[in-house]
Amino acid sequence: MKPFVLFAVLTCAAPTIAVADVPDLGGRTVVIATEDAYPPIQFKNPATGEAIGWEYDFMAEASVRLNFTPEYEKISWDGMIAAVGAGEFDMGMTGITIRDDRKEAVTFSAPYMTSQMLMIVRGDEERFADAAQFAADDDLLMAAQPGTTPFYVGVYDVLDGNEANPRIKLFETFGAGLQALRVGDVDLALSDSTAANGYVAASDGGLKIIGAPLGTEQFGFIFPKDADQTLVDAMNAAIADMEADGTLEALNTKWFLDYEIGE
Structure with missing residues (x-):
């Protein structure tokens, strides 16, 4: 293995x-x-x-x-x-x-x-390299499940604290949001290190982690x-x-x- x-x-x-x-x-x-x-x-x-x-x-x-x-x-x-x-x-x-x-x-x-919260992006992402750069570009979108820790971290630690921010696209499951990231419908997904590293390792270069951890x-x-x-x-x-x-x-x-x- x-x-x-x-x-x-x-x-x-x-x-x-x-x-x-x-x-x-x-x-x-x-x-x-x-x-x-x-x-x-x-x-x-x-x-x-x-x-x-x-x-x-x-x-x-x-x-x-x-x-x-x-x-x-x-x-x-x-x-x-x-x-x-x-x-x-x-x-x-x-x-x-x-x-x-x-x-x-x-x-x-x-x-x-x-564990810690990490930022997952596509493997070829070059437009931003950390949370501040993501937040500064209004064209970039984030996937999240409502009511989850990644949702709140995205709202308050990455964006402007507005839970209705249209840059956050809601999905019923993390897997659906991750698929949206893969195909380019969104540009960022957040997850704790336990899941983030698993998905990245299984992506064969299709996904990567950027920036510093966003909390514990x-x-x-x-x-x-x-x-x-x-x-x-x-x-x-x-x-x-x-x-x-x-x-x-x-x-x-x-x-x-x-x-x-x-x-």
């Missing part, structure tokens, strides 16, 4: 909890909302259609340590936070950035990963606003336990260094 190298260093952050403190969930079923559109965090294997990725491997390991059965339900990103917050699922996962505004709707786990974000799992604290505490214990014994580092190596998207 041809590995790709992360543009930004991934780290894992969680409180230290001894192995003996990892709870037993008694074999219960935990219904987890997923999107399967965010490689290498979670996505469909292009060869088999199987749902795979960092979060699926994490949950497989956590289910053994905590004694629960994961049951996955597919849902689009734009409905996930509201649905989980309302208690339609036990939890949700899809590389969700921990943000104060989202904490009003859902309960977050401890962070399991830290932490990922967490989400739970209903009035969550069963037993499940939240258990998942936090699993995060801490897997950080302490090197499992999170091994998952990072597998999915961000060794795995080639599209293999």
Whole structure:
């Protein structure tokens, strides 16, 4: 396999909890909302259609340590936070950035990963090389999913803070926006380093990353606003336990260094 190298260093952050403190969930079923559109965090294997990725491997390991059965339900990103917050699922996962505004709707786990926001352009892009140059050219367009961290970074860190700025073209999925970038309908897409490097590595020179990182974000799992604290505490214990014994580092190596998207 041809590995790709992360543009930004991934780290894992969680409180230290001894192995003996990892709870037993008694074999219960935990219904987890997923999107399967965010490689290498979670996505469909292009060869088999199987749902795979960092979060699926994490949950497989956590289910053994905590004694629960994961049951996955597919849902689009734009409905996930509201649905989980309302208690339609036990939890949700899809590389969700921990943000104060989202904490009003859902309960977050401890962070399991830290990443940075990167600018993705076509491989032959020469009109701009950083955020300031992009912002200065009114003819250039940006792809984004409404309500996502890349959308807000694009609005406030790249453009003028106007969420209705016509230079932002909205797409239902990140993949649709990236395809629009490939064919020239837009000129820029933003993503955290976990996904950005995967897409660039798989593009065979069709995409590249430019400029400096546009900030740091932490990922967490989400739970209903009035969550069963037993499940939240258990998942936090699993995060801490897997950080302490090197499992999170091994998952990072597998999915961000060794795995080639599209293999």
